[in-house]
Amino acid sequence: MSSSTRITGISSNMDTDKMVTDLMKIEQLKVDRVKKEKTYTEWQQTAYREQASALKAFQSKYFDVLNPEYNLTTSAAFKSFTTSALIAGEKTAKVEIKGTDSISEKNHVINRIDQLATKDTWKANGKVNGDITSSGLYNVNSINSAVAGGNNTFKLAIDGKYKTITFDAITDLDGDADTDIDDFVNQLNTKIKAAFGDEYDGLVTKKNVSGNDELKFEKNGSTISIVGLDNTALTALGIEDGASTGLAVTDKLSDVFGTIAEDLTKFEINGVKISGLTSDMTVKSFMDKVNNSTAGVELSFSSLTKEFTLKSKSEGSVNNIDLSETNTTNFFANHLKIADDANHAKAVNAQVTIDGIAITKSSNNFTVDGVNYILKETHTTGEAINISVEPNVDAIYDKIKEFVTDYNALVEAVSTEISEKRLRDFMPLTDDEKEAMSEDEIKLWENKAKQGILKNDNILSTMLDSMRVALYSKVEGVGLSLSDIGIETSDDYKDKNKLVIDDTKLKSAIENNYKDVVALFSKDSDQGYLLSGADQSKRYKESGLAERLNDIVNNNIRITRDSSGAKGSLVEKAGIDGVADVTSELYLKLYDYAKKIDDMLDVFSDKQEAYYAKFARMETALSKLNSQSNWLTSQLASM
Structure with a gap:
């Protein structure tokens, strides 16, 4: 509608706005009716x-x-059951029972559980970076020489906490009137205990290898590292700078195992090639690659024992692990200390007798006739296990x-x-x-x-x-x-x-x-x-x-x-709410209403302007008539 300001009724003294509004009521009713429909x-x-x-x-x-x-x-929505596994009327934890929607018989008997299914397990036959051992240490002369030259300190780290250890010339500490390596071991342990606490006493031990006395730094569950403040001191001890008992899974394969690129070029487990292996990837990334593959195995590392373990993800002899590829066998044996020996426990199947029928299962978790059995322990003597599975009616x-x-x-x-x-x-x-x-x-x-x-x-x-x-x-x-x-x-x-x-x-x-x-x-x-x-x-x-x-x-x-x-x-x-809508029937109907209202308002405005224009012309005519009347009156008055 027009927003112009009008001054009306000057000559006619008429309320033009009201008259136009009254004249437009019929048009306003038309617009209102469509708005109500919208x-x-x-x-x-x-x-x-x-x-x-x-x-x-x-x-x-x-x-x-x-x-x-x-x-x-x-x-799944109806899988609600009450179950029991009883031996002589008493609950047993040897088996867990669950119902399924295909259950046919409610009562069963487990006569025997002769064997549980196991996973194929390969344990390491040795530690990876398991201890720090000196080499070439035959007598105390080199140690005392280093002390005399002022090269008698090194940094010892236990679980990442460093302390500086200063060792002294070797003297007779054990009272045997002889100066030997035992005295030095006692001295080092005293120094370490003073630096780290009593619980670390005995961290250094002596062992004899081929007639030679050597030092060994080791503590179960702890990572020990040695850093030389002077290489001459470490040389005197027969220990390499940076020696450590710990393998960190964040270490690179090349740092832990040396140059191994050729061992990773063809790496297969259970006939599945593990691709994307590089010598500069971390130990954790390597294990993730193996574990996330379709080989069906899990490789783990214990920071306590510092040993790797390879295990099948599923139970049963069908899931025994195959490491027959030459490069794979060499890598596991040479680097992870895993080889096919006494530390390899092959997987076996579960052997169980249910309702008098002996069956073999590759898993301890299996379903027979709608009853899900989860074997937990063997049961070879005594009364049978009575099984009951009932729908939870309520x-x-x-x-x-x-x-x-x-x-x-x-x-x-x-x-x-x-x-x-x-x-x-x-x-x-x-x-x-x-x-x-x-x-x-x-x-x-x-x-x-x-x-x-x-x-x-x-x-x-x-x-x-x-x-x-x-x-x-x-x-x-x-x-x-x-x-x-x-x-x-x-x-x-x-x-x-x-x-x-x-x-x-x-x-x-x-x-x-x-x-x-x-x-x-x-x-x-x-x-x-x-x-x-x-x-x-x-x-x-x-x-x-x-x-x-x-x-x-x-x-x-x-x-x-x-x-x-x-x-x-x-x-x-x-x-529908939340979904863009430009094609539904009511959307299109509302669109038409909106357009129709806009068109009607345009017509309304034009008609309203037309009425005002007519009244304006009337006011102009009246104004002229009044002027003429006034002129005529003035002429008559002057005669």
Whole structure:
């Protein structure tokens, strides 16, 4: 509309603004009517989206793979059992029992557990950088010579904490009237104990190798390093600068094992080539490469024993480790100290007798006739182990009851929307109408105006009908129906086709027909939902109740398109919250309303300007007439 400032009625003394406003009322009514239609359509869009959101919440709770505890489309939601393993009526920890959805018999007997399955295990036959040992130390002369020359200090680190150790000339400390290496060992231990504490006493020991006395620095669980402040001092001790007892997994392979590039060019375990190995990678990266490969093994290192261990990830003789590749065998034997010797414990299979039948399993965790056995200890003498597996009737009943309650709430909400009477005397308010009302009055009015906004909606009515039919149509291959397990539609028409539960009948069905109850809800079809070439009619017949309901929900709120290019019905109608929407029916309708209102406002403005122009011309004419009248009057007066 025009925002120009007008001065009107000067000559006519008429209230031009009021007259134009009155003349424009019919045009304003036209604009207001379209605005109300637009507002009502916006309310409809919101109402449809609220229904879609409620369906999405229902789907997320009961049909979502990310919520396995409640996902009724899979048997996992019904896996609740009470189990026992008893010897002479007492609980035993020799076996753990779990139920599965395919359980057939509830009671079994484990007669014997002769052998547990083990993993193929290769332990190292030696430490990697396990100790610090001197070399070439035959007498005390070199040590005393170093002390005399002032070269008698070195840095000793225990678990990264450095202390400077100063050693003295060797004298007779042990009282045997002889100066020997034992005296020096005693001296060093005294110095180390003073520097690090009493618990480190005895860190240095003497050993004799081929008739030669040598020093050894070692403490289990600790990493010891030596750094020379003067190389002459370390030479006198017969120890290399930088000597360490520890292998850090952050060290490079080349630093720990020397030049090994050629050993990594063809590295295979169990016939699987471990690629990407280089001599400058860290020990941890090397182990990660091995462990993350498909070789099915786990390589570990103990900082306490400073030894490597190679173990199969799975139990059983079928998973024994093959290190036959030459380069691989050499690397494990020469560098990791792992070789096929007495430290190799080959994997064996589990040997167990169940219900009088001896069976062999490659794992201690296996399932027979729907019962999951996890063997923990052998059992070769005494009474048999009695096994009992029963569905947890109350837990499964509670879950089904919760589903029925939520389904009924959904049906109630939708049924109310499509049956609620529309109050046609209440339409959306204009801005002028709202100005004359309080906030409470506006809220009350709009609540009445929104009533029945989805009255007799075909999409929601069809969805409810489809759900009712889906619940009571036979599931192919399942010997039970919903009514057979005590769930039926209420006889009271006021309940709007809600479900009611016969508690006794449902609990009995769970206890005595567990497999069929599970299949009734969770059975799936090999025909994929809307997949190309899939037979949707066959899918419907084969699918359990949960999958059928899930498909119906998807048919309404799906944001992906089917083969004909259509999304879910509610999405096609009104779009969905949080998803870009430029093609839904109501979006396009609202777009047309907005454009129509803009066009009407342009026409309104033009017509209003035309009225003002006419009144302006009238004022001009009156002004001229008044001027002429005044002139004539003045002429007559002068005669």
